[in-house]
Amino acid sequence: MxxxxxxxxxxxxxxxxxxxxxxxxxxxxxxxxxxxxxxxxxxxxxxxxxxxxxxPTKEHVLLELEAREERLMADRMDEFLATSPGLGAALHKAVDLLAELESTLGRPLFRDFLASHFSTTRPIAEEGLDHPLVLSLVALFDDAIAGGGVDPDLDSMNSAIFFLLGLYALLVTIGEGPGRGAMLDDYVARTLRSLRPAS
CATH class of the missing domain: 1.10.10 (Arc Repressor Mutant, subunit A)
Incomplete structure (x- = not known):
């Protein structure tokens, strides 16, 4: 039986x-x-x-795919963080991981993947489902605070969410044009400047 x-x-x-x-x-x-x-x-x-x-719906397929891909990205991010990179290198890695995901999924599915984060019809996730990439970035910001390299009043969770939301918006809107790399580099540079301790 x-x-x-x-x-x-x-x-x-x-x-x-x-x-x-x-x-x-x-x-x-x-x-x-x-x-x-x-x-x-x-x-x-x-x-x-x-x-x-x-x-039950096509959105539930997307939710499961999202959970899997976020776990894979978080695992790769955690491996990278284990090498003790600087904060800038780690944020660039997050950008690279999402750009690779766009290439793997194709633009239509990647847009759906990112748009699902903002959808009012998004199915409620199963109990305990989290966003592993967000948690990897929270750990990164926590370490940066402990090391004194960023504003000690920084909220790690908010910073991780703000960084990813801005990155999602850029990736969805800027496409594959020639200025894409420079714009993403500028986004990371601006993020780093915003994290510095107030003088």
Whole structure:
């Protein structure tokens, strides 16, 4: 009996993974709003109703994808922070990680990924789901405060959120133009200046 339950659970997870993979491809092609559930289930090789068994809405697919990608980015950020980089290098790493994600997901899905943070229809996350990249940046700012390199009155959580929200807005609006790199560098430079202790 226990073995049957394990087999059923393994099949359920395998089906969910197929749906997530197919949905990610479809979202990357046309964006979440225009994604066709019939195309997703056909690609995953499952019945139409199976999609809704696993994901009540397309937004729930995006929420799960977001959680996975944020965890991966946070893991990579934490590995980088373990090398004890300077604050500027660490903020540039965060920029690079999000730029890589844009390249991996494709622009339509990346826009949906970032826009989901501001959506009024965003599904409520499961209990305990957090934003690992935010927490990695909070640890970075906490270390910078302890080291005396930034304003001691800095609120690490607010600083992490403000930095990422500004970065999200820039990445969504500036596109791939020739001035993109300079603008992102300027954003990091301005952030660093804003963190300095008041004279």
């Amino acid at each position: 226990a073995e049957e339950r394990l087999t059923r659970e393994a099949k359920r997870l395998q089906t969910r993974e197929k749906l997530l993979t197919a949905a990610t491809a479809e979202f990357g092609r046309v964006g979440m709003a225009d994604a066709d559930i019939a195309t997703i289930v056909s690609e995953a090789g499952v019945a139409h109703s199976t999609f809704f068994f696993h994901f």
